Amino acid sequence: MAILNDTRFQKETRQAEVVVIGGGLAGLSAARTLAREWLTAFLFENVFSAAPQSLSLLHVLFYIHSSGGVQTLLATTGGAQDRRFRGGAQQVALAIAGELGTRVMLNQPVSTINHHQQGVEIYSDRLMVKAQHVIVALAPTLAGRLRYQPALSGRRDHLTQQFPMAAVIKVHCIYDRPFWREEGLSGLAIGIPGALSAVLDNSPEDGSPGVLVGFVHGDKALKWSAKSAEERRAEILNCFTRFFGPRAGQPEEYLEQSWIEEPFIRGGYVGYLPPGAWISCGEELRKPVGRIHWAGTETATVWSGYMDGAVQSGERAASEILAEAH
Template sequence: MRLSIPLAVAVLTRLASSHGRTDQVDVAIVGAGLSGLSAAKELSAVGKSILVLEARDRVGGRILDVKLPNGGVVETGAAFIGPSQDRVLALAAELQLETFPTYNSGENVLWQDGERVTYPTEGPTGNIPPISESSLMQLAEAQARLNAMAQEIDVNAPWNHPQAVELDSTTFDSWLDGATPLEEARFLFDVATTSIFSAEPRELSLLYVVAYIASAGNSTTPGTLERLTSTAGGAQERRIKGGMQQLAVKLAERLGKKRIALNAPVRRVERRGDSYQVTADGITIKARHVVIAMSPPLAARIVYRPQLPAQRDQLTQRLPMGSIGKAIAIYNQPFWRADGLTGQVVSDSGVVRSAFDISPEDGSYGALMGFIEADQMRKLDDKSEQEIQLRVTNDFVNYFGTNAWNPIGWVIQRWDNEEFSRGGPVAFGPPGVLTQYAPALTRPFEGIHFAGTESAPYWTGYLDGAIRSGERVAKEILDAF
């Protein structure tokens, strides 16, 4: 049985739109993810009239919590926050949302060449996979080289790096061929790549990867690859009690139902004199400024008059979404904890090659979340949920033993098939894109402004980056009034 009741359903009646209306506001905001809602928060705080137009029947964008029949909640979208993610941590505190540590006690599972071994998360050999010494040395050297390159990046303009063209014309795959020729070192980098980007190394520009690493920090904390991949001290360190989507739901409730229209996909943005006419299904908005708070490829589906600059349009044609899904198995209890396991996995085979324990803090039931990413997700986009469940169960049995055979329920989320997402967690940069087109990510066009986590200098691809982008466009607009 699939367990999937959107948590936001309870607030939809309070945020429901009244279609067939025409409004006039200072700013129309397209998209009710954290980037759009953050822009709305900043603008409304200084008295600007706003309306947020959201295509879905809920707020949150690529954050989606699902309520289980037992009263629990699991995150099928963004699920973790961590150190140096200042803006999302500040928002959680402002909304009085409590965080708790991601379960990280015991040993992780390494599945390699059909065999399972475990290794501790703490201690003198903590969080180091049990691979050969030569492979570990190669892994460490490659990681150090990437971090060193990241230190040289201007996070606001990676394309200004002296070797930007060379780095941007190199795939991450070809760089890894030279940096990690040993099979064990390479496999760990491959898993890290798909886990971070939901894309294969061959799809990514080396410049994009290095810039993404550089973004994993803040103005005082340099980004590192370790911060992207780690649980303790990294991007997966903490969770929010009751689910991550509360960030969006509570922020939307503060804005009020009159400022948010759901089920309102925007079709056209047209200049009319000194304002814009924004046309959504059943709603027409007139606004002095427009915020496009969407991923670039989806933003390209809107008709703009006058046309956007060619560089912006070319950019949106070249930034694909990653391919990602989550398969979450629900158990009566987190049995792997009794076996001394964290629930975290690194694997070289199967459809799930990384996994996490996303059970509630009190461990009152078990929830194993398996990431299905990149090539593995694309193979399953058109398969039945029953087939996905079977294949994920086989993986979980390999990783956690025969107790994994009997989940009491499932939640399957395929972001590739979501009409208003078409993948995730981020639109990534293939070779040649950053150096030629990336300045258009943030450059406004007349009264149209572009937000979204892809445009953030810090924590690109994360909730923190989404919030930063919304705050940036709000400042742009206020400076223009």
């Protein structure tokens, strides 16, 4: 947004969504109203990846509290976007899986859990495992799609019925070098119109190659995931161009990941509760059902929605079982 308060000729060219002419109380009030509205939209799009009206206020407060505050959630330095993993974040899961060895079974989607006083039986298409306990470490909406015998309580089922995944498409554009830095640009951009809501400089430390990462959030992700790959790419590159100039629209490589389309994930960054759901069913989120325990980042109390939260939730669910055993 730009406020123009004098008539001198300006050589500099700038771009803005809205120009307010007149820096008196009226103009300033108009600008402040728009800025607040956009800040709210930015917060909800980028942190929750969902529209404000679809979120429970309690959920928003819980989520902010679990990370330590709005500033921490939004910040790059010292906040949620502070670091990148050299080689990718999947290495954390791969390293833990490496420690566990053959105990990790891949390509065995679980469909049914039988549970009773003596133990549990877990079924996939090709396997049945008998155990004393089970930890369901899935997003609540996916946990709700499993078949439980006997069926879970109505309240627990209503919790998972009301726990949609947010929606996000992530895009990486690769360039020979981070050319935007040479132009004095940080690589950080936020925008309300257009498909992309946020862009960050995701280049490795040595700047080779240059990488911009962009996100399509919430309803926009749902809308654009229904378009053809060509239409989506054209729109997204158009946004990159608007933010960083024509060079940004011609990456050497364009990589896109729609988390909505992943059948065992179904969205991101995380599941959320709509208005009323915490009060009506929230108590069920972490409460074990007999020998069934619940993990997953949505059940974390610290950094819920993030990798740290996923780790905390897994350790908490394991400690429930260890406590019962002693």
